[in-house]
Amino acid sequence: MYLGRDVSVLESRAPTVKGVMWVMSIVPLIFVLMRLYVRFYLRRVFGWDDAIAIVAIACLIAYAAVCHVAADLGLGQHLVVVQQHPENLMQVALLCNIGESLAIMACTLGKTSFAVTLLRIVVQRWMVVVLWFVIVTMNVVNILTALFVFLQCKDPRHLWNPMIPSECWPSDVFTNFSLFVGAYSGAQDFILALLPWTIVWNLQMKKKEKIGVAFAMSLGIFAGAASIVKTTYLVALSAKADFTWELAPLLIWAAVEDGLAITAASIPALKPLLVKVFPSSAPDSYNMIKYPPLPGRKVFDNSQGETQTDIGHTTVHDSSSQAEIVGPGSPKCESINLTTEVSVTYKHGL
Structure with a gap:
């Protein structure tokens, strides 16, 4: 044909x-x-x-x-x-x-x-x-x-x-x-x-x-x-x-x-x-990189892991828009943290 x-x-x-x-x-x-x-x-x-x-x-x-x-x-x-x-x-x-x-x-x-x-x-x-x-x-x-x-x-x-x-x-x-x-x-x-x-x-x-x-x-x-x-x-x-x-x-x-x-x-x-499915292959968390406490600063832990506060450096658990990267309802180990610098002035003897 x-x-x-x-x-x-x-x-x-x-x-x-x-x-x-x-x-x-x-x-x-x-x-x-x-x-x-x-x-x-x-x-x-x-x-x-x-x-x-x-x-x-x-x-x-x-x-x-x-x-x-x-x-x-x-x-x-x-x-x-x-x-x-x-x-x-x-x-x-x-x-x-x-x-x-x-x-x-x-x-x-x-x-x-x-x-x-x-x-x-x-x-x-x-x-x-x-x-x-x-x-x-x-x-x-x-x-x-x-x-x-x-x-x-x-x-x-x-x-x-x-x-x-x-x-x-x-x-x-x-x-x-x-x-x-x-x-x-x-x-x-x-x-x-x-x-x-x-x-x-x-x-x-x-x-x-x-x-x-x-x-x-x-x-x-x-x-x-x-x-x-x-x-x-x-x-x-x-x-x-x-x-x-x-x-x-x-x-x-x-x-x-x-x-x-x-x-x-x-x-x-x-x-x-x-x-x-692969617990061992996933990153441990999306948490912030830990900062070592500075000498002479008091460290307070008032929320059993979710909020760590030191005078001059505060880490606050953020459940707002940035947390959407891991999704709502994520366990604590998958949270994203918002770091805020705080300056506190105080006098001794008060």
């Missing part, structure tokens, strides 16, 4: 599409389930960041399912092959549009979940402002992108059935906007990955624990790297000659970015599970 034609038309990216989609959905699903186990059963708490993570993983699984069906119908094959079944071609185009919107929302919600987690930790006003700016702008531009997938034409049906006439945007308009959103999304990944280092490095913790906690909270940098690669494939959005073939790498890298973003957002919540 294909004698005399380039044998490349027989190539198919469909198996790769299916494999990557499901791997990048199942792995973050496992991490989200572990996160929920920690939050529900070990910590007895549930926050907005957890709810957002659930919606994000649901969007990602739906994205994988849609792309799997599209791959069965011709996604990942050359257009010359898929055109032999015109009804399949229209379904592939429709499913790809739906998949693009689902991928955008999964990515946005995954990063939003992590940003909301950071909001419970940060104490400096400028960090709060930065996080809210990231959350608002990220959701606005990505929701617009998800809508523009279907709003490029007055009659959206033209997108998957060219036989239906409709006025549409020039193909490069949506592509250029998507390039901007892809670059902006990658920049947000790096911002969210760097903020934990600023937060954790100012805490009174052992240096190796600082590095471990900060690294666990900044794994979103890998999602940023995937976003950069994905952005290089965004030109495929305007490819019409062989779109069933050209779109496959873009959709694959979108799944990689989504999966890494959701996984990175869930990892910081898993420390209590690590302590439960």
Whole structure:
């Protein structure tokens, strides 16, 4: 049937599409389930960041399912092959549009979940402002992108059935906007990955624990790297000659970015599970580095371990925002302490 034609038309990216989609959905699903186990059963708490993570993983699984069906119908094959079944071609185009919107929302919600987690930790006003700016702008531009997938034409049906006439945007308009959103999304990944280092490095913790906690909270940098690669494939959005073939790498890298973003957002919540499963491998605590008492200073212990006071140096148990790094309800050995310098002047003989 294909004698005399380039044998490349027989190539198919469909198996790769299916494999990557499901791997990048199942792995973050496992991490989200572990996160929920920690939050529900070990910590007895549930926050907005957890709810957002659930919606994000649901969007990602739906994205994988849609792309799997599209791959069965011709996604990942050359257009010359898929055109032999015109009804399949229209379904592939429709499913790809739906998949693009689902991928955008999964990515946005995954990063939003992590940003909301950071909001419970940060104490400096400028960090709060930065996080809210990231959350608002990220959701606005990505929701617009998800809508523009279907709003490029007055009659959206033209997108998957060219036989239906409709006025549409020039193909490069949506592509250029998507390039901007892809670059902006990658920049947000790096911002969210760097903020934990600023937060954790100012805490009174052992240096190796600082590095471990900060690294666990900044794994979103890998999602940023995937976003950069994905952005290089965004030109495929305007490819019409062989779109069933050209779109496959873009959709694959979108799944990689989504999966890494959701996984990175869930990892910081898993420390209590690590302590439960591998008690000997976890750090002893997140307590401050102990300072030796200075000569000539009296030391008072008035709270059986939670508050140690000496004249001029006070350590107060902090159950506020910084304690969110280990989660509410953490045992005393996992607390984070706030150190306050106190100067006291007194006269002898009074």
